[in-house]
Amino acid sequence: MFNNKKDKKNEQSTNNQQELQEPTKHYTKSELKQTLDTRTKEEFVNLIKDKVSSPADFIVKNINDEITIIYIENLIEVQSLNDNIISTLQSISEPTPQLIKEKLSLAQVDISNKLDVIIYELIGGAALIHTKENADIVVAKISSYQSRSLSAPENESQVIGTQVGFNENxxxxxxxxxxxxxxxxxxxxxxxxxxxxxxxxxxxxxxxxxxxxxxxxxxxxxxxxxxxxxxxxxxxxxxxxxxxxxxxxxxxxxxxxxxxxxxxxxxxxxxxxxxxxxxxxxxxAFIEFFHSKEDQNLRWQIGTMLRLLRFSAIIASVFLTPIYVAALTYHYEIISHTLIVPLSESRAIVPFPPILEALFLELIIELLREAGSRLPTKVGQTVGIVGGIVIGTAAVDAGITSNILIIFVALSALASFTTPNYVMANIIRFLRFPIIILAGIWGFLGIMIAVCFLLIHLLRLSSLGAPYLSPLYPLRLKDLPNSLIRLPLSNISRQAVNTRKGDDESTNQENNEKVSE
Structure with missing residues (x-):
């Protein structure tokens, strides 16, 4: 008896495997872009079910002998289906697509006989209403998607200004x-x-x-x-x-x-x-990535100070550690006599050259920052603070790095957080590494080479055809001050410099006149 049951189970599993191994047909756009002909209820249901790969939540409801509703259960609002569609359809004695559209009290009701339109609407949360022996299908959009409620922006928070951000809807x-x-x-x-x-x-x-x-x-x-x-x-x-x-x-x-x-x-x-x-x-424009919306919401004097502070911090974030490496490797003469002694004492037991020492600390900082961002908020903050203190202290005590370089690297990391745009902040973070390497190889010459390559690269970029370094290049003297500082509102042009039409020639003429003067 047990052997017979076992044989039946084996046969059933073999049949299931054969069904699973049958390839699912992939329909191309040309196959979907066809016009429906007049079909019976069974033919239409089988066609749609075949096109959407027979999902488990594919529902077919027969209102009567003439009306059939097809929908995907997890994509529609069931309450709206029952109250607005089914109850209305039950009261129609001689249904036609046009009559159903007129009777339904919904904002979005269409009629279509295009197969691709019907399929995309179905998987987008619509209910398909088929009437007997009719090629036109009524599409009632009653989708129900759960979306996140509006909340304050997480990455671009500010004190003054609106406290609501976009969501996924x-x-x-x-x-x-x-x-x-x-x-x-x-x-x-x-x-x-x-x-x-x-x-x-x-x-x-x-x-x-x-x-x-x-x-x-x-x-x-x-x-x-x-x-x-x-x-x-x-x-x-x-x-x-x-x-x-x-x-x-x-x-x-x-x-x-x-x-x-x-x-x-x-x-x-x-x-x-x-x-x-x-x-x-x-x-x-490149410089706009370093502007904050809060600059405009503050008085122009305060906005100017914050913008200048931000630009200074970004420059320090990129060049502070490379300057340290270049100075200690090739250019001791630029270091003050009062700093030579503490620098020498801090590096007395460090066995590595400044370039390796700096790269090691920068990598540690980036590892701590990345680990902190991937962990839950409270745990991530703890890991960043405790990890930085423990690793920094241990590195100095072990003689792997100097305490002065830790100060430089920490200041660079802190200054990089002033970049208001997350994407540009990540670029600034990793821009230091090639500059540190060039500074360790050629000193200040290496830093200048890196700056030249960076400027040449930025000069070749454009944003939707507009110069990426505008208004620095091409030079627009009227727009340059407001890019670097926050001017009073009465002196700010409403039109953005990289969207203004027809003023390139006039701007160049004004620049030439001022230069000649």
């Missing part, structure tokens, strides 16, 4: 933008990208303010994307950048709706993507 983000900008000139163009994800993308700009040429350029780049999936705005920004061979971003990622809208008002173009809490602002 595109509709919510667009409504936030329209609350800030109530202009009829605000244009919103929709795109769908990704063969598998079918990600919704919104292109936003102010008509008459944004450059039509730049709008056409970004529109063409989005339409030309041929990817299987698109999950985050950072990936989209990299795909449509002017150059993907550089570490420097040419588009600004922000989670603040006020900064996003400020870019639109100044003539820039914004991009929002469903499923991402980051908006894209373009074109952007």
């Amino acid at each position: 595109l509709t919510t983000n667009i409504s936030l933008i329209r609350r800030f900008i109530k202009s009829p000139n605000l244009c919103n163009e929709n795109f769908e990208v990704g063969e598998d994800t079918v990600t919704s993308i919104s292109l936003l700009y102010l008509k008459g303010t944004a450059s039509e040429e730049q709008v056409n350029t970004i529109r063409q780049r989005i339409e030309s994307l041929d990817v299987s999936g698109l999950i985050d705005s950072a990936i989209l920004a990299e795909l449509i950048d002017d150059s993907t061979k550089t570490v420097f971003p040419q588009m600004l990622l922000t989670e603040r709706p006020d900064r996003f809208c400020d870019g639109l008002l100044s003539g820039k173009i914004g991009i929002m993507m469903n499923g991402s809490s980051m908006g894209i602002v373009t074109p952007i």
